[in-house]
Each structure stands twice: as structure tokens, then as C-alpha cells.
Amino acid sequence: MRDVEAYKTIKVPLWVYENAKEVELTLLRKGFSHIPPEVLQPQSCPICNSELKLTKGRNEYLHCDHCGYTQQFFEPAKGAPEGVMLGTAIGMGLVYFLNRLYRRVNGEK
Numbered sequence: 001m002r003d004v005e006a007y008k009t010i011k012v013p014l015w016v017y018e019n020a021k022e023v024e025l026t027l028l029r030k031g032f033s034h035i036p037p038e039v040l041q042p043q044s045c046p047i048c049n050s051e052l053k054l055t056k057g058r059n060e061y062l063h064c065d066h067c068g069y070t071q072q073f074f075e076p077a078k079g080a081p082e083g084v085m086l087g088t089a090i091g092m093g094l095v096y097f098l099n100r101l102y103r104r105v106n107g108e109k
């Protein structure tokens with residue numbers, strides 16, 4: 001499997017950076033309790049609706065063997081760990097966005 005914990009560099013406009021920092025700080029302050037389970041620990045892939053499998057690295061991840069989608073498995077009980085950083089905040093925001101873009105109604109595929 002690919003090394004999903006490898007780092008990539010991206011360049012974003014200042015407003016995007018500032019919004020990401022705001023999300024990061026709010027996650028650290030409020031924890032994960034207000035974030036829905038389909039974002040923290042989804043059962044199925046938001047893109048193709050296939051089953052997600054748990055894999056381990058330094059963190060735990062959910063991976064779709066069908067389309068390759070991967071996201072971190074977030075433990076809501078732990079709240080926001082000290083390791084939550086800007087990249088995690090951005091990643092969680094993109095999981096929200098993918099859920100919204102591919103939203104299914106009543107089990108639709």
C-alpha cells in the first residue's frame with residue numbers, strides 16, 4: 001500500500017490558510033464531539049460506497065480497496081489529540097466536503 005503518511009507540500013492563498021488555522025484552533029479547543037460519525041469513522045466509502053477497511057500506520061486509517069479513498073480514523077472519545085495539526089484540520093474538512101459532494105439518499109449507490 002502507498003505510504004499515506006508521506007508529506008506533500010501545497011501552496012494556498014492566505015484566506016485559505018487563515019481559515020485552516022481557524023479550524024485547527026477550534027478542533028483543539030472543542031475536540032471532536034460535535035463532528036458526525038460519518039466523518040470521524042465512516043462505515044462506507046463516501047465516493048463509491050464500498051466497505052472501508054481499517055489499516056494502521058502511526059495513526060489508524062480507513063481505506064477503500066475499490067477506489068483507493070483513504071482517510072484517518074478519528075477517535076471521538078479521545079477528543080482532539082495534541083497531534084492534531086493543520087494538515088489534519090484540512091484533511092477533516094475535505095472529508096466533510098466529499099461527504100457533501102457524494103451525499104446519498106436512502107441507500108442510493
Ligand SMILES: [Zn+2]
Pocket residue numbers: 045046047048049050064065066067068069
Ligand atoms: Zn471507494
